[in-house]
Amino acid sequence: MSSDIIYRQLGKNGPQVSALGFGAMGLSAFYGNQVSDAESHEVIKTAVNEGCSFIDTSNIYGPPMGKNERLLGELLKDPAFRSKVFICTKFGAYFGNGGMEVSGKPEYVRKCCEESLSNLQVDYIDLYYQHRVDRTVPIEETWKELKKLKEEGKVKYLGISEANVEEIRKAHAITPISALQIEFSPWTPDIRENGILDACRELGISIVAYSPLGRGFLTGAYKSVEDFAEDDFRRSNPRFQGEAFKENLKLVDALKELADKKGVTPGQLTLAWVLAQGDDFIAIPGTKKIKYLKENVGSRKVTLTSDELGAIDEIVKRIKVIGERYGGPGGSVAF
Template identity: 35%
Template sequence: MQGIKLGGTASEISVGKVAHGLMTMTWTPNPVSDEQAFEAIKAGVDSLPAGVKMFLNSGEFYDNSWGPGNLKLLSRFFIKYPDYTEKTFLSVKGAMSASGPDGSLQNLRRSVDNIQRELGSVKKLDLFEPARIDPKLTVETMMENLVILLKEHKFSHIGLSECNANTLRKAHSVYPITAVEIEVSPWAYEENQKAVIATATELNVSVLAYSPLGQGFLTGTIKSPVDLPDGDMRMKYDRFKEENFNTNLAIVEGLKAIATKKAITPAQLCIAWVASLGPTIIPLPGSSKASRTLENLHGGYVQLTQDELRAIKEVISAHPVAGERYYGAAVQMYLWG
């Protein structure tokens, strides 16, 4: 399992071809035990060769109370397994306030200091991402604020999340962006995704493609809305609502047929397809089980033939996705900032 080089200021760092999203370990109605979470993290790290790090993705607000539960879990992990600090590359999203994204120097400093305080002294924050672009500031001003904190050694690399291609280009002109995090999957691949991927390829910026499995829908394991546990945030998503569910199942069935023919899982097919979209793309699925971490990781090393790529394109074209990516105007307004 060879690695892929990160972009921007991390171009000398090699990571696995599939990253590991940690959100569902703590931001769920039933958070998993430390033992299960730790084994899920270790499984991916241990499968990579020496010199290749596992890219871990967390958030300042990844728990049911919009708090630091995910960071606290990571702190316990690195205290128990200090040898894994150098085997992992940690990215954390933050800088959200009660009124939305806040890219002011004061709030960025608050966020970064809070993240490091919760992580503790064993693991240093490698890459920091404002979770959304603050519309109250120019992106150049936000970047200048981030560079101040970077030069204070608060973190080592700068990332962006949910930005458009023009924003990425402007930000990169101020200081090299290492990674940009956007949603990419067979049901989230439209003009904005294509533009960001093209710009990131040109600028040698890594694209962290989150939700490559459509929040789990595209794995084929969710047969109806009732399969979601009580309190699951996906119950609010348009694409999981009953009026859209059966329409979107057609996409799943089409992908499942291609995966079966290739003797891989639908999840691995989706991850392989996302990875094929550009040379700097790193699929970012979430996992809270060791077996799923390994399944996902192996998906990044699956090679799809031109016939298979055409077949996937035909499925996507024949079955337009029903429903919006998120829910509510307050959330939608900060997408593609």
């Protein structure tokens, strides 16, 4: 186990977890060019061995539903492996006739939890998130059921994903939220300006940054939409289309210039910046390849000076990202 692992407390009263975790979604869903279960297991085991033991999945990652959880479950059924992992999963989004839909009904919350426990082959879930808020159901009803699951020992800690300030406050009033999972990177820094980060800090809620590398864009690996596999969702994402792609490369180029000066990769610079936002930040980059996983792990050795942080902040402020985060049917419901 590496000696440079960064640990951070989860929420106000949670355990110490690895600040650099691992997002498992791409092993099963959305990014095309799927790898074998054996290859995926090697990536997951390497992540844990490298100290990225905060592992994130969701019951929707597939299709079919539960595929990604079952992939992890094949490893988690080993008590020795389970003891090393802080496992996080989510409920609330599902594939319906209209594409991705959401449900926060109490009976659905419980059904999903039971299925995730079975898929993951665990006795309890370390961190259980409401993946997306169902705005047809009072959030208090959803969170009263989550509170029951916590009291029953089926989940240890609770989180919410992509919620607004009002929703966070209402849910937190029912039972404490330990983590808000939300997209955050130089490509999507919105929470610093819209009041969400301030509210989470007031309430003692950790930020779990998903897509901290801008869905891979900020690594500098992609120069055109043709670089993505035919079944990669990014081919139809607004930020990767035509003029938006060209304009958004300006952000990548500016970060790469700073990274080159420091002797690190753009991805490492970006992850170091995300983790430097505060001791309440956790990042969960994902990858299908061990070489990229190890590159991400290298970000833990990158220390940014105040001048370097200021330079990145200036870039983020100056270069505006073009295009909505999500597009097409389902909109912001997507993962």
